[in-house]
Amino acid sequence: MKAVHFGAGNIGRGFIGALLADAGYHVQFVDVNDTVIQALNERGSYTVHVVGEEHTTFTVDNVSGINSKENEGAVIEAIQDADVITTAVGPHILPMLASTIAKGLLARKGVKPVNIIACENAIRATSQLKEAVIEKLGQAEWETIQEYTGFADAAVDRIVPNVQSDDLLAVTVEPFFEWVVEEPSLIGDPVSLGEAKLVEDLAPFIERKLFTVNTGHAVASYAGFRAGIETIKEALASDYIKHRVRGALNETKAILVDDHGFDPDEQEAYIDKIITRFENPYLEDKVQRVGRGPIRKLGVKDRLVKPAKALAEKGLHPESLVETIDDALHFYDETDEESVKLKQLIEEKGKIGAFTSITGIEDSHPLVELLRKRHE
Ligand SMILES: NC(=O)c1ccc[n+]([C@@H]2O[C@H](COP(=O)([O-])OP(=O)(O)OC[C@H]3O[C@@H](n4cnc5c(N)ncnc54)[C@H](O)[C@@H]3O)[C@@H](O)[C@H]2O)c1
Numbered sequence: 001m002k003a004v005h006f007g008a009g010n011i012g013r014g015f016i017g018a019l020l021a022d023a024g025y026h027v028q029f030v031d032v033n034d035t036v037i038q039a040l041n042e043r044g045s046y047t048v049h050v051v052g053e054e055h056t057t058f059t060v061d062n063v064s065g066i067n068s069k070e071n072e073g074a075v076i077e078a079i080q081d082a083d084v085i086t087t088a089v090g091p092h093i094l095p096m097l098a099s100t101i102a103k104g105l106l107a108r109k110g111v112k113p114v115n116i117i118a119c120e121n122a123i124r125a126t127s128q129l130k131e132a133v134i135e136k137l138g139q140a141e142w143e144t145i146q147e148y149t150g151f152a153d154a155a156v157d158r159i160v161p162n163v164q165s166d167d168l169l170a171v172t173v174e175p176f177f178e179w180v181v182e183e184p185s186l187i188g189d190p191v192s193l194g195e196a197k198l199v200e201d202l203a204p205f206i207e208r209k210l211f212t213v214n215t216g217h218a219v220a221s222y223a224g225f226r227a228g229i230e231t232i233k234e235a236l237a238s239d240y241i242k243h244r245v246r247g248a249l250n251e252t253k254a255i256l257v258d259d260h261g262f263d264p265d266e267q268e269a270y271i272d273k274i275i276t277r278f279e280n281p282y283l284e285d286k287v288q289r290v291g292r293g294p295i296r297k298l299g300v301k302d303r304l305v306k307p308a309k310a311l312a313e314k315g316l317h318p319e320s321l322v323e324t325i326d327d328a329l330h331f332y333d334e335t336d337e338e339s340v341k342l343k344q345l346i347e348e349k350g351k352i353g354a355f356t357s358i359t360g361i362e363d364s365h366p367l368v369e370l371l372r373k374r375h376e
């Protein structure tokens with residue numbers, strides 16, 4: 001079986017690539033980072049360190065790489081022959097993959113079914129990629145392609161930090177992992193996705209993941225950054241920040257229980273488990289990694305604003321989420337393009353103006369009122 005995976009970064013190597021290789025696939029990583037691609041081709045394997053109560057190390061074999069900047073033809077050829085195509089590049093990069101994926105799918109001519117799964121932290125990222133692919137095709141081309149192509153949405157959960165190491169392919173991961181894939185969108189014979197969990201409807205799973213793991217992470221990162229703290233575990237060691245994380249997760253819990261019928265006690269246990277994951281003493285996860293892309297994270301459908309907006313519209317005051325939105329507007333990392341853009345936007349329009357222009361929420365909305373009061 002052959003898998004093509006776009007993005008040989010942390011989650012690509014540390015989770016999805018490793019899981020697919022374990023399920024028996026030859027994994028061809030596609031990336032724009034030539035050093036990583038060359039190393040994958042020279043070695044054909046890499047090491048994963050799992051750090052928790054117990055430390056284990058395993059080798060992922062049967063992998064290779066293609067530099068998509070230099071060799072689009074090779075990517076198209078790989079897609080032509082793949083059984084599954086996955087991505088972990090960041091939601092903002094997905095539209096840039098669409099043209100190559102469209103060309104690869106057209107070249108298949110229906111030889112066998114193929115499934116595409118975007119593994120990004122966004123609501124229905126695969127559906128977004130599907131729309132971008134459709135835009136690259138004529139109506140007749142799309143009608144042909146959809147006969148043999150499945151686009152399945154997914155939720156992906158494993159903390160994989162940036163770790164400095166002499167071995168540029170080695171990755172360090174936490175023991176926990178969860179890959180949830182929406183089964184009805186898969187095409188072909190029972191699709192082998194190793195340890196993935198197949199579900200009928202992804203909506204509750206992706207919302208619970210994004211509005212618990214990623215909301216809690218965002219609070220720790222932005223509050224930690226503002227307090228001059230370097231790592232997530234150090235942020236959680238502060239009683240004040242831990243209290244803020246729990247506060248925000250109690251706020252999102254209200255939405256998750258209401259919208260998806262999650263059992264409140266089960267959600268509480270899920271929150272406890274996630275806080276313990278953030279506190280993992282063996283993970284050096286920097287607040288800069290977790291806070292990266294603040295404009296995306298302040299998006300109206302993302303981890304902070306979507307639940308805060310819904311609560312504000314019910315006449316409630318999601319204090320911890322509003323505080324974190326305010327902290328996010330203070331986040332700055334000169335190496336992060338979005339953070340530099342955010343700073344410029346705030347210089348131009350002020351914090352409230354930047355917030356309304358990023359989210360598209362009108363100035364008179366109750367959430368904007370709450371944010372304004374916080375500033376005052
Ligand atoms: N790291 C985590 O803990 C984690 C966990 C769950 C989900 N995710 C999600 O996975 C995605 C990737 O995150 P990551 O942490 O692995 O980031 P990363 O920066 O480590 O990896 C992204 C990779 O994509 C590559 N890339 C960039 N543009 C590309 C292009 N045009 N074509 C091919 N490759 C390209 C980069 O060179 C890099 O190797 C994000 O959507 C993130 O939200 C990350």
Ligand SMILES: O=P(O)(O)OC[C@@H](O)[C@@H](O)[C@H](O)[C@H](O)CO
Pocket residue numbers: 121156157158159160213214217218289290291292293
């Ligand atoms: O990847 P982002 O930038 O959307 O969010 C940063 C972290 O919260 C994220 O990478 C988590 O580590 C991950 O989602 C855990 O499953």
